[in-house]
Amino acid sequence: MRRAARYLGHLLSHGAVVRIVGLGVGLVFIYASLDKIVHPDRFADIVHDYDMLPLVLVNAFALVMPWTEMVAGAALVLGLWRRAAGLLATALTVSFLVAIAQAEFRGLEIECGCFDVSGMSATEASWDLFLRDVGLLLGCALVWRRG
Amino acid sequence: MASTTVEPSKKPHPGGRCPLVCGALALVRRLAARCPHATRAAALLAGAVLLAVTFNAAAPLGLPWLPSPPGRVGIPRAYASRLPEINAAHALSLYRSGEALFVDSRDREDYEEDHIPGAMNFPMRRWAELWPEMQSRLPRDSAFVLYCYGAHCGLSTRQGKMLLQNDYDDLLVLDYGWKAWREAGYPTVRDLESAAD
Secondary structure (H helix, E strand, C coil): CHHHHHHHHHHHCCHHHHHHHHHHHHHHHHHHHHHHHHCHHHHHHHHHHHCCCCHHHHHHHHHHHHHHHHHHHHHHHHCCCHHHHHHHHHHHHHHHHHHHHHHHHCCCCCECCCCCCCCCCCCECCHHHHHHHHHHHHHHHHHHHHC | CCCCCCCHHHCCCHHHCCHHHHHHHHHHHHHHHHCHHHHHHHHHHHHHHHHHHHHHHHCCCCCCCCCCCCCCCCCCHHHHHHCCEECHHHHHHHHHHCCEEEEECCCHHHHHHCCCCCCEECCHHHHHHHHHHHCCCCCCCCEEEEECCCCCCCHHHHHHHHHHCCCCCCEEEECCHHHHHHHCCCCCHHHHHHHHC
């Protein structure tokens, strides 16, 4: 068991593994940002539904957040400032986890706003999505700490 | 020979920059040396803000950074003048004259509890599911008054935005919604039923 953990730790600190994880996470972030950048009004509606921010901040958040995903994702894909981009991606993913968890605890039946915001294939915020984002968080944290 | 020494306190700053800028730059340099990744992450964030500002200024459906009034979140600048708000008295005059159809954007159970007489229910939270059926019931040449729960509920303005995007033009949003109508003491379905009893 200890040997397996040591092997896993060794594998995860390998430069190529970190680069591949960074590339994967970066592509996910870029893809996630696209529909939100094109439809900021729909994304603002979803941010409003999460009911976490003061109303005056909702539009500003809906405008800046997708570009933050895009910039962090692009930096991860290009391998520029990888650790800094990993840190930014980690912070974003933590905010997603908090948003989904509070929505679930409060019983809000709302769209996730994760990838599609224009209603073509919208998914509901749920504990399944929370678990998926935990996986994403592990990838982001790996790039941040070991990138 | 005259001395050219300058007193330390009056010595000009190098490059002519003010002490504030120099101090800020020194602070950034010190932060960058101490936590380079956080500083670079902040620089990436600043880049994202810059891109958001530029893209939003150029986008046809760009949003106002600060919604005004605050409840109108997610309404593009281009739609602001096309979704005027009216007060309860104006809504009552439209109700009495029959010049507009009333649309209740609230959830079905709230509509069933009580609503403005003649209003049809189109719960905004079920837009995608109900839109195919509702569009045949909403004539495009008619005027509509949209209302939801109260201040900042946002469902009626959101519905107005979606209707604008589907070629509806004559839309009005009842400011403070159902709450304003009730507080003004205007007729509701339950009032009419209890009067009939």
